[in-house]
Amino acid sequence: MxxxxxxxxxxxxxxxxxxxxxxxxxxxxxxxxxxxxxxxEEDATLVSCMVNLHNVGTFNANMRFKAGYLNELERMLEKVLPHAMLKAKPNLESRIRTLKRDLAIVYDMLSGKDNSSFD
Incomplete structure (x- = not known):
C-alpha cells in the first residue's frame, strides 16, 4: 500500500x-x-456540535445520546471542519471518551472527592 x-x-x-x-x-x-x-479548535467545535445536537433533542435519551449520534456528529463536523476528516469511529468515539474522563477528574477535584486537600 x-x-x-x-x-x-x-x-x-x-x-x-x-x-x-x-x-x-x-x-x-x-x-x-x-x-x-x-x-x-477541533475540541471546541466538537463540544459546540454536541451542545447543538443536545439542544435539537433528536438524539436525547435519559441524560445520554441515542444510538447513531456519532454519525450525526460526524456530519455536523464535516460541515464546519471539512479538512479535519473526523470519523465517528474511531476519532469521535475516542475523543468523547477522553473528554469525559478528563471532565470527571476535574469534577472530582473540585467537588472534594479524593482531592487530598486540593485548594
Missing amino acids: LGVCTPDIHFVYVLPGWEGSIADGRVLRDAIRIKKKWVP
Missing part, C-alpha cells in the same frame, strides 16, 4: 494496490488507526 500523510498524520492519498503490497481492507483499516492529535 502507498499512503501519503500530512505532517499531522492525515491521509491525503491512499493506493491500496501498490506493487508488492497486500491490497485488502485490513491493511487500510490498520493504517488509518494512527492516533489522531486533536487541536483546540
Whole structure:
C-alpha cells in the first residue's frame, strides 16, 4: 500500500494496490488507526456540535445520546471542519471518551472527592 500523510498524520492519498503490497481492507483499516492529535479548535467545535445536537433533542435519551449520534456528529463536523476528516469511529468515539474522563477528574477535584486537600 502507498499512503501519503500530512505532517499531522492525515491521509491525503491512499493506493491500496501498490506493487508488492497486500491490497485488502485490513491493511487500510490498520493504517488509518494512527492516533489522531486533536487541536483546540477541533475540541471546541466538537463540544459546540454536541451542545447543538443536545439542544435539537433528536438524539436525547435519559441524560445520554441515542444510538447513531456519532454519525450525526460526524456530519455536523464535516460541515464546519471539512479538512479535519473526523470519523465517528474511531476519532469521535475516542475523543468523547477522553473528554469525559478528563471532565470527571476535574469534577472530582473540585467537588472534594479524593482531592487530598486540593485548594
